[in-house]
Amino acid sequence: MISIIAFTLLLVAGSGFFFYNILKIRSNIRLGRDINRTDQSGERWKTMTLVALGQKKMFARPVPALLHLALYSAFVITQIELIEIIVDGLTGNHRIFKDALGGFYTFIVSFIEILSVLALVATVAFLARRNMLKLPRLNMKELAGWPTKDANLILIMEIVLVACIFTMNGADEAMYNIGHSHYAEGTGSFGFAISSFLGEKVFGGIDVSTLHTLERIGWWGHILMVFAFLNYLPYSKHFHILLAFPNTYYSNLEKKGKFTNMESVTAEVKLMLDPTADPYAAPADPNAVPQRFGAKDVTDLTWKNLLDAYTCTECGRCTSSCPANITGKQLSPRKIMMDTRDRLTEVGDNIRKHGKDYSDGKSLLGDYISEEEIWACTSCNACVQECPVNIDPLSIIVDLRRYLVMEESKMPTELTGMLTNIENNGAPWQFSQNDRLNWANED
């Protein structure tokens, strides 16, 4: 009875705090500007199914893709066992699916166990890639400090989770072998793929009370890790396991080369080109505060940019394919996403603490992302192409450039010349528009 009460409290507190954090992140994301990403729902479901559920883009790099697939599928399938554990925790009836499902239950748990072993292998491989093989993209300067600890912590939590599952099932199996199982009558074997072996070889010969303690440690350790993990997610880059789905659903479905059209500019340009327009006409709404051109801070970005930022798991595929980064420039698309998320968390906390008009005098551009970084971008879309969860760092870079150029007239001097040329003579270089056809008469 005490354990049921303890479990219920854990379940309520664990889920409650998780949902509290989810709502906080949701309100942060809603600080972004509006953008329509609800059209073409068929295409959106398809994209989500292929990219998030089907991991399609991961397979551009097969080795990490296979390791990741092992972890991912183990995680998804284990939820079945988790349901069982929750029912057990609330009612005290362990392995409720066993009698209901019969042989299929043995198959499912065996499947979970095999995937868990593969996940364990993958986790160890991932730790090795980060800490021993020191893969360049997993050891860049933007990962120094907390991001590296975050990554390792998640992997260690996964090892503990798997260890708990096998302690629970292995000890349970050993007790069943000697006729002391709490969940099955008589003597026998559950017949699970891995734990029937562990029960005999590892847990065999241990006395019943120790086995019982081990089983409880495995059971409680597992569920405690699940809640720890769940509540750690909103503070971690690992949040991608949930946000990958909405993020791919709300993907940009246009051609990657198409940059957004700025409607506010269109209105002004039309006015300028319209000979009948009255330049002294009163604005439609005299009290309207004109929207800032481009983005200086996170609140100038779209909610999709902000969702992107929370979805990023810092894998660095974008950065490792970025031509600027490859050739030693400051720009790293991953850092753009990390900076956006960190700044958004800060802005969101400020608003909750001091009200929505509070300004801390800082901004994404300048305090987090430097001008040098954004001017190094070639807009080649390699980062967008590479991202396994359809994050678009390029659109943030372009919006930051728009702010610099249109609000502050700050840009590399050569670009000022290029823009002047376009305005004066219709070409980025100083050639007369009248000479555009000269080539036809030259040898």
Next chain:
Amino acid sequence: MSLHVPTMAEMMAKGESPEILFWVGCSGSFDDRAKKITKALVKILNECKVNFAVLGAEESCTGDPAKRAGNEFTFQMQAMMNIQVLDGYEVKRIVTACPHCFNTLKNEYPELGGNYEVVHHTQLIQDLINTGKLVLKDGGMYKGKKITFHDPCYLGRANDVYEAPRSLIEKLDAELVEMKRCKTNGLCCGAGGAQMFKEAEKGNKEINVERTEDALETSASIIATGCPFCNTMMTDGVKNFNKEEEIKVLDIAELIANAAEL
């Protein structure tokens, strides 16, 4: 053979309208190297008796570099003025040899009211060959030569055109050799996003040098491109390695025009 390059104004004066407008672009109009690409394409259009015209002095920058640099005002001013000209001539179809013009005209003009069917010149040439209007003899000058194709970002990743230029290289009877980074994974030449018009930020290497290394690794004798800016960057990259004799940088239009002996 002298080039036949009618302008839209001339055509209109005669009461004619062309099937397709050739959008030459700033690079194709003014850059000495790119002008050769422009002429190669005109030779192909002339050979196939394509009823085309250019805007000549009425053409102006699409606004692409302004938009990528973040100046939406300059971009939209250019776009609106160009749309007025294009619509004035009732243009329906456009071909261009520049992927930046291609992308902007195709993807960014519709929201400002300019709706045209826009094709890249490699797509048009592919069509001319497939419909039998352009015939390449077997065993042409590029037979058996190793050619590698550098994907322009604004043609490939930006617009998913990977196949047309490659199919043309195969039509040359040449051996198409891919660089380690190609198609969706292709590395930029370093010119996009208005980088063409400025110095690169501080780093440890130029992007075009990094990309030229990819091309040299294939031991191809020709780097084929489909973009005048990529052409400039790759040509400079080859010069950087003093390999101008061993490896040539040519546009697909030039390869086809040469192979067809135009």
